[in-house]
Amino acid sequence: MIRRPAMLRIAVSAIVLLGxxxxxxxxxxxxxxxxxxxxxxALGLAISVIQMMLCAWRWRLTAGLIGVPLRFRYALGEYYLAQFINQILPGVC
Known part of the structure; x- marks a missing residue:
């Protein structure tokens, strides 16, 4: 059974895609x-995946230097989410 937050994310994604x-x-x-x-x-996709992995690694390294444990997979997911939000929300000039 799918949990409520997951169902909400799927519904919001479907509505945005339909829009x-x-x-x-x-x-x-x-x-x-x-x-x-x-x-x-394919080259563009490969470069962007490598870029995201390096950004997540840098974030994990920085967090480790200040004593905050951060899993690589979590950091990578958060970087992809941040990029998505930055592309969707309008910027302030």
Whole structure:
């Protein structure tokens, strides 16, 4: 059985995804995606994963230096969440 917070996260994600689909023209998005080069896309994905892992490692190292235990997996998850929030929420100018 799925716990309530997990169900809420899934529901919010589905609503956001539906909002994006309704806001954008799905056919225009599909035509743009078909023009992507697979090797360049894979390289970009690999670089971004390595970047996130290095950021999480740095955060874990810094936390360890001040005596705060931090698991790498937790740090990595929090970095991905932070990047998602930074992309979704509008910035203040």
């Amino acid at each position: 994006v689909v309704l806001w954008l023209d799905p056919l225009a998005v599909a035509s743009e995606v078909q023009g992507f080069s697979l090797p360049w896309l």
